[in-house]
Amino acid sequence: MKKSLSQKPARKSRSSHFEMTPAMQARMQKAMVSIGNIADKQARKDDKIQREARLAIAETFDAWLDWMEETAPEQVEEVFFELGCFATATNRRRMFKHAKAPEGVAERAQEQVDRWKAEEEATKADAAEDAQSKSGAAESHG
Known part of the structure; x- marks a missing residue:
């Protein structure tokens, strides 16, 4: 004998329409500004590190050339x-x-x-x- 398969109950359709409240929009905007500021600060910090590294190489180049001329x-x-x-x-x-x-x-x-x-x-x-x-x-x- 075959067992009958129980049927799953029908799902309720979810509303696909989502609206942000003005308070949610304000919080989202504030969060995006905050993320942008953090990213900008990190990028400037990284740029400064790279500028300092290039300057260190440039300042050392002449001493290295003097040593290379001898060796x-x-x-x-x-x-x-x-x-x-x-x-x-x-x-x-x-x-x-x-x-x-x-x-x-x-x-x-x-x-x-x-x-x-x-x-x-x-x-x-x-x-x-x-x-x-x-x-x-x-x-x-x-």
Whole structure:
């Protein structure tokens, strides 16, 4: 014999319409302002920490360069070369005015940057050419 399954009682439909009272809206607004102020304060604190860290590196750089000139002079040129390769054009010009910047490293860094730009442009041109040939092939099959 089969047992009959008991049926679940029908659920009451919940009202999906929720309205915030003016007091709730005021509390929500106050909470959002408070959260915004806390986030802003933390962001400013983090920015200050990072500014101080960059300043500490900058203030130590000359002493480190002096030490590098004594222990591994070839590394000084490599440091300036690598920094120059990743700097903006403006910062690159400024950087190579440094008293410890070796002769010729500015030109070497600029040559590397130019090579990277040429490689990037060639890659983009190849990609555009490939896309053009694929779209041309798709049109001829269509």
